[in-house]
Amino acid sequence: MHVLLFDDPAIRPHLLPFTFTRPVGALRCGILTIAEKWQRHLAAPTVGYLTQPYLQAKFPVCADGVVTGPALVINGAVCPDAVLVKQVLALQPGQGLYCDELLVAAHLADASLVAELVQDGLKEEKQVAEPVTVIDRPWQLFLRNGVEIRRDFALLTKGRTSQPVNDAHTIVYGAENIFIEEGVKIRAAILNAEDGPIYLGKNSQVHEGAIIKGPLALCEGSHINAGAKMRGDNTVGPFSKVGGEVGNSILLGYSNKGHDGYLGNSVIGEWCNLGADTNTSNLKNNYAPVKIWSHAAKRFVDTGQTFCGLMMGDHSKCGINTMFNTGTVVGVGANIFGAGFPRTFIPSFSWGGAAGFETFKLPKVNEVAERVMARRGLPYDAVEQGIMKVVFEATEEDRVWEKAKA
Numbered sequence: 001m002h003v004l005l006f007d008d009p010a011i012r013p014h015l016l017p018f019t020f021t022r023p024v025g026a027l028r029c030g031i032l033t034i035a036e037k038w039q040r041h042l043a044a045p046t047v048g049y050l051t052q053p054y055l056q057a058k059f060p061v062c063a064d065g066v067v068t069g070p071a072l073v074i075n076g077a078v079c080p081d082a083v084l085v086k087q088v089l090a091l092q093p094g095q096g097l098y099c100d101e102l103l104v105a106a107h108l109a110d111a112s113l114v115a116e117l118v119q120d121g122l123k124e125e126k127q128v129a130e131p132v133t134v135i136d137r138p139w140q141l142f143l144r145n146g147v148e149i150r151r152d153f154a155l156l157t158k159g160r161t162s163q164p165v166n167d168a169h170t171i172v173y174g175a176e177n178i179f180i181e182e183g184v185k186i187r188a189a190i191l192n193a194e195d196g197p198i199y200l201g202k203n204s205q206v207h208e209g210a211i212i213k214g215p216l217a218l219c220e221g222s223h224i225n226a227g228a229k230m231r232g233d234n235t236v237g238p239f240s241k242v243g244g245e246v247g248n249s250i251l252l253g254y255s256n257k258g259h260d261g262y263l264g265n266s267v268i269g270e271w272c273n274l275g276a277d278t279n280t281s282n283l284k285n286n287y288a289p290v291k292i293w294s295h296a297a298k299r300f301v302d303t304g305q306t307f308c309g310l311m312m313g314d315h316s317k318c319g320i321n322t323m324f325n326t327g328t329v330v331g332v333g334a335n336i337f338g339a340g341f342p343r344t345f346i347p348s349f350s351w352g353g354a355a356g357f358e359t360f361k362l363p364k365v366n367e368v369a370e371r372v373m374a375r376r377g378l379p380y381d382a383v384e385q386g387i388m389k390v391v392f393e394a395t396e397e398d399r400v401w402e403k404a405k406a
Contacts, residue, residue: 001044001069001070001071001072002048002062002067002069002070002071002072002111003038003039003042003044003046003047003048003071003072003074004047004048004049004050004061004067004071004072004073004074004111004114005023005024005025005034005035005038005047005048005049005050005074005075005076006049006050006051006073006074006075006076006114007019007023007024007025007049007050007051007052007076008024008075008076008077008102008103011024011075011077011134011136012024012052013295013296014136014137014138014294014295014296015027015077015135015136015137015138016295016296016313017269017295017311017312017313017314017329017330017331017332017348018138018252018267018269018311018313018314020313020314020331020332020348020391020394020395021055021269021270021313021314021315021332021387021391022055022059022314023035023049023050023051023052023055023059023076024051024076024077024135025038025047025049025074025076025077026049026059026076027135027141027252028141028235028237028250028252028253029079029135029140029141029144029145029148029235029250030079030144030145030147030148030149030150030151030152030217030235031148031149031152031153031156031199031201031217031219031235032152032155032156034076034077034078034079034135035047035049035076037079037080037151037152037155038074038080040155040156041080041085041155042072042085042088042089046062048060048061048062048067049061049076050073050114051076054386054387054390055387057383057386058383058384058387067111067112068110068111068112069110069111070093070107070108070109070110070111071107071108071110071111071114072088072091072105072106072107072108073105073106073107073108073111073114074088074104074105075102075103075104075105075134077134077135077136078099078102078104078105078132078133078134078135079132079133079134079135079144079148079151081132081133081151083129083130084104084128084129084132087126087128087129088104088105091105091106091107091126092107092124093107093108093109094107094108094109094122094123094124095107095122095123095124095125095126096122096124096125096126097126097127097128098125098126098127098128099127099128099131099132099134100127102132102134104128104132106122133147133148137303138267138292138311138329139265139267139292139303139305139308139311141250141267142233142248142249142250142265142266142267143305145215145233145234145235145248145250146196146215146232146233146248149196149197149199149214149215149216149217149233149235150196150197150215152199152217153177153179153197153199153215153217156179156199157179157199160179162178162179162180163180163181163182163184164180165178165180165186165191166186167186167187167188167189169187169188170186170187170188170189170190170191170206171189171190171191172191172193173190173191173192173193173194174192174193174194174195174214175193176193177193177194177196177197177198177214178191178193178197178198178200178214179197179198179199179200180200181200181201181202181203181204181220182202182203183202183203183204184200184201184202184203184204184205184206185204185205185206186200186205186206187206187207187208188208188209189206189207189208189209189210189211189212189224190210190211190212191206191212191214192211192212192213192214193214194214195213195214195215195232196213196214196215196216196232196233197214197215197216198212198214198215198216198218199216199217199218200218201217201218201219201220201221201222201238202220202221203220203221204218204219204220204221204222204223204224205222205223205224206218206223206224207223207224207225207226207227207228208226208227209226209227209228210224210225210226210227210228210229210230211228211229211230212224212228212230213230213231213232214232215232215233215234216230216232216233216234216235216236217234217235217236218236219235219236219237219238219239219240219253220238220239221238221239222236222237222238222239222240222241222242223240223241223242224236224242224243225241225242225243225258225259226243227243228242228243228244228245228246229244229245229246230242230246230247231245231246231247231248232247232248233247233248233249234246234247234248234249234250235249235250235251236251237250237251237252237253237254237255237270238253238254239253239254239376240253240254240255240256240257241256241257241258242256242257242258243257243258243259243260244257244259244260244261244262244263245260245261245262245263245264246262246263246264247262247263247264247265247282248264248265248307249263249264249265249266249267249268249309250266250267250268251268251272252267252268252269252270252314253270254270254271254373254376255268255269255270255271255272255273256272256273256274257273257274257278258276259274259275259276259277259278260276260277261274261276261277261278261279262279262280263278263280263309263310264280264282264307264309265282265305265307265308265309266280266282266309266310266311266312267310267311267312268310268312269312269313269314269315269316269332270314270315271314271315271369271372271373272312272314272315272316272317273317273318273372274317274318274322275317275318275319275320275321275322275337276320276321277320277321278318278320278321278322278323278324279322279323279324280309280310280324280328281309281323281324281325281326282307282308282309282326283306283307283326284306284326287306288306289302289303289304289305289306290302290303290305290306290307290308290326290327291303291327292308292311292327292328292329292344293329293344293345295398300344300345303327308326308327309324309326309327309328310324310328310329310330311328311329311330312330313330313331313332313333313334313348314332314333315332315333315365315368315369315372315388316330316331316332316333316334316335316336317334317335317336317368318330318335318336318337319336319337319338319353321339322336322337322342322353323340323341324341324342325341325342325344326344327344328342328343328344328345328346329344329345329346330346330350331346331347331348331349331350331395331398332348332349332388332391332395333348333349333360333365333369333388333391333392334346334347334348334349334350334351334360335350335351335352335360335368336350336352336353337352337353338352338353338354338355339353339354340353340354340355341354342354347395347398347399347400348391348392348395348398348399349361349362349365349392349395349399350399357399359399362388362389362392365388365392366380366385366388369384369388
């Protein structure tokens with residue numbers, strides 16, 4: 001049976017800027033992406049995506065692009081748990097599973113009937129046994145991260161044996177809550193898993209003097225640099241590097257925050273780089289709830305959270321000593337530099353800082369992206385360029401300084 005994760009049109013716009021460049025189900029919360037969670041829970045060989053047309057080439061429905069036969073269609077914003085998975089597997093053809101008005105999953109006898117599902121609904125509707133976890137706003141990613149690390153840790157390590165620490169100078173607390181994959185290298189670090197699990201992915205490295213407090217997920221090929229302080233509820237996505245002080249934050253993957261500086265209650269996209277001594281504020285001086293920019297509402301919205309730091313879209317960069325105010329949102333392909341605090345909404349393809357912005361032209365963005373991805377041995381191919389072109393055009397109205405100059 002095919003497993004297809006769909007972008008809920010009522011949710012996807014509220015998860016921008018991260019869903020400019022990926023389906024909702026490709027977001028990482030915990031150790032795994034939402035799609036990877038479902039794939040493992042359902043023991044599915046692959047998971048396909050029903051997403052925006054411009055993303056479909058990178059995130060296909062299936063290998064050949066054509067799906068026939070029965071399918072489980074699942075809301076890409078919903079994180080699985082044991083109870084929910086059991087209900088999804090019990091669905092019969094034509095049945096849908098809802099959490100109040102939210103469609104969680106449906107069993108289709110023929111996957112080609114997805115369009116009819118959207119238009120005409122289902123023959124029978126069932127309600128979930130208990131409330132489900134829905135990632136419907138960007139800050140939900142870091143708010144749920146500790147819980148999802150625990151869930152993913154149990155899922156990934158059940159029935160398996162961890163590799164040993166194998167370093168006489170590393171101090172370990174709560175060894176039973178630490179899992180080390182093949183190829184991991186640890187040198188003179190402190191691993192404290194008493195309050196939550198620590199997962200060290202394949203070929204990852206923990207360097208000298210790093211202090212790690214669980215829950216923590218260090219994904220494949222990533223590094224925690226010397227002297228880093230990881231304060232808990234952190235995910236470092238694949239092939240990333242992290243240093244300095246980090247608390248309750250997620251790097252989705254292929255990004256670097258390699259130097260000193262504080263990152264808290266934040267989500268950083270792929271192919272981002274934070275310059276040395278970049279700092280994020282995650283708490284207002286008056287302790288008021290944080291408001292952040294919503295691409296869907298086209299205004300600042302109240303998160304209801306006292307702590308909320310930086311939301312940075314894919315391929316964005318900032319220079320040394322950059323200071324981000326509480327609740328800053330940075331779009332895709334931005335380049336921020338200079339003294340002072342930049343604005344709290346920095347549109348996609350911005351070039352500048354507190355002194356002002358201009359448009360980071362697409363050919364220049366492409367040059368940088370090609371150079372950066374080549375460092376990881378990955379091509380910035382026509383598919384990647386096509387996605388960036390669509391996002392550039394879709395975010396034109398956000399770059400208000402262009403209108404001012406005209």
